[in-house]
Amino acid sequence: MKRNQSDGKTRVTVLVALAANLVIAVAKAVGGLASGSPALLSEAAHSVADSVNEVFLLVALRRSHRPPDAHHPFGYGKERYFWALLAAVGIFVMGGCFSFYQGVHALAGDPQESRAGYTAGLVVLVVALLAEGGSLIRALHQLRKEKDGARDPALRTVIAEDSTAVLGVVLAMAGMVLHLVTGNVVWEAAASLTIGLLLVYVAYRLGREARDRLIGEAVEPELCDRIRELLHNQPEIHNVAALLTMRLGLDSTLVAARVDLTPGFDSEEVELICVRIKRSVRAAWPQADQVFLDITEAPAD
Structure with missing residues (x-):
């Protein structure tokens, strides 16, 4: 019963993060296409990756409760780690790689390209910062309330995604503002590349944790x-x-x-x-x- 209650709270936390990321992904994509901002487009890819990953986490929460059977006599508890591993791959491919592409593409383009529509893009990022911050606060609140929350790969993944999203939005805003001030797109390219590095690092950490548990990790x-x-x-x-x-x-x-x-x-x-x-x-x-x-x-x- 205790685990079901905890998973119910985690499910709500994941749903909150999913709803926030879906809305933010659309807003970032529209703003990024309108302004041509590589940093904003990188953040749009980041939010799309997070949305897909949260669907993975919802599947993990449901499937990990299946009872033992003849083929899986110890149950399906490790389903959580499998889907957490897929989430890490999603962060790497959809978020990290696309952010690298945007950064390199911006560097190869016109260093003095148009900055039209950047005001709307910055407004989108401010809204995204508030939404991502609210989702992160909820996840951290649940982590503090639950003694074993730090071991839950779904909750840990949401916290990692939200923390990265908040930092990514700050980086994108900094890149866009510096682009506006200096007129040089290299600042946004640097922001996109930094966001890519950040996502690759987070994907590596989450993937390594999931791998350790999938191959059979001893207790402390x-x-x-x-x-x-x-x-x-x-x-x-x-x-x-x-x-x-x-x-x-x-x-x-x-x-x-x-x-x-x-x-x-x-x-x-x-x-x-x-x-x-x-x-x-x-x-x-x-x-x-x-x-x-x-x-x-x-x-x-």
Whole structure:
């Protein structure tokens, strides 16, 4: 229930960001085409990329709740990371690459090209700054309210996109203003290239995080140490020979341990001990819902 409530809030946050980006993308595109501003067109591509990515995140929120089945016995929790990876690719291709293209195209064009329509473009960017800032404030507010919000790839992606969008709008405004003041388009070209670099960096960071979780990331070393300590403190366990963990989703973790029991237990007692230890681990860390113990008997002294 707690996860469903948290995902409901995240869904609203993503929808708010999606609505803002769709409106802003259209406004930026119209303003950019009217003024011929490469920085404004770069920001339009940025908003389009963010809009597509937010659709990916909505799909991730829905599909990650599917129950386990024969083909996916551990559930679909990693769907979040797959769609987060696609979102990172979208930021790179639709946002970063197009911004680079606009910057290079501007440098290759007339350095004293027309600046007609820039006033309307700047107004569009001011409105975009307010909208993106409002979406970012909502996402940050949710992050502060939820203890595990920092691990949610959907929420992290929205925060990364909104933060980048706010900075990108500021860069675009600076480039346009300097173009107006100096009459030289190189300032806007530099703004477009900087926005492209920023988007590529954000895409890299988000993509790396998604990759780490998709290929199987262990829990934090502190949590792993606490699990090992709990196992060591069980009176029946003589030694913890190995402990492996892997995150299967936001609220699902696999724990596999090879433990040596003290000698003297029959098979029925071993089974009961195993069940009790698993329950102890799950009670201490509810996210450890997949616990497997490989039981061996310690050699007698």
